[in-house]
Amino acid sequence: MTHFAVTVCLPGTLTEDELDAGLGATLARYDIEREVEPYIEYTREELIALGRRSSAWGGPPERAIWTDEQVYDHWIKQYDTDEIGPGGEVYTTSNPEGQWDYWSIGGIFNPFWKVRGTPESGPLPTDTAQLRDIIRESLTSTYAVIDLDGEWHQRRGGQWNAVADPAEVEEWRQTYEHIIDMLPADSWLVQIDCHR
Incomplete structure (x- = not known):
């Protein structure tokens, strides 16, 4: 702050x-x-890339060898189901x-x-x-x-x-x-x- x-x-x-x-x-x-109208905060690919960068900064060593699907499954857990689109994208109403x-x-x-x-x-x-x-x-x-x-x-x-x-x-x-x-x-x- x-x-x-x-x-x-x-x-x-x-x-x-x-x-x-x-x-x-x-x-x-x-x-x-x-709040604004829902928009895509992260595509599935962006969320995976974010997860990979985050894992590179720290976390359990096994995350470094995770598949894209494992990375996605780990990171998507922090979102409610109504925030997840049909293609795995994440929506938000946060003011950009x-x-x-x-x-x-x-x-x-x-x-x-x-x-x-x-x-x-x-x-x-x-x-x-x-x-x-x-x-x-x-x-x-x-x-x-x-x-x-x-x-x-x-x-x-x-x-x-x-x-x-x-x-x-x-x-x-x-x-x-x-x-x-x-x-x-x-x-x-x-x-x-x-x-x-």
Whole structure:
């Protein structure tokens, strides 16, 4: 289980009172718990290949000499009969776009961005603001961003906290900035903490 920061872009036509509903609607697509129409998770051949790779990583030595049928019979036991198709394929209703099991605005992360404050206060940290109000230099890229079309974009290289190739980090920073640069100035940016 892990936490990672995501920038969600919302239309500037939303009022502050509509942000929570807009955020919920945008994020619903990426809910791990959202069930979808059944689809093939693994073909029979893919399940056998998965079983062979798993056996190579460990397990009883005799598994290394199992026939394909033995590998399949072992791995198919973890599925209910209603999840198994006539050709031995395995069906699922798990959300293939699932990214989070819960989220909150800000969450465990301090606000990344700053907006202009008063002369006395100076810049103020925020996790929700319209793009035009955010001090550009404070726009730090998050692990992922959901654009105005509701599309999820994320840094390559696996988990949010994985050690990344500096070239990948730079590529992601440029991609993130490009997505932000394409937004109308009145777009809302919301920094959320996703948990997976």
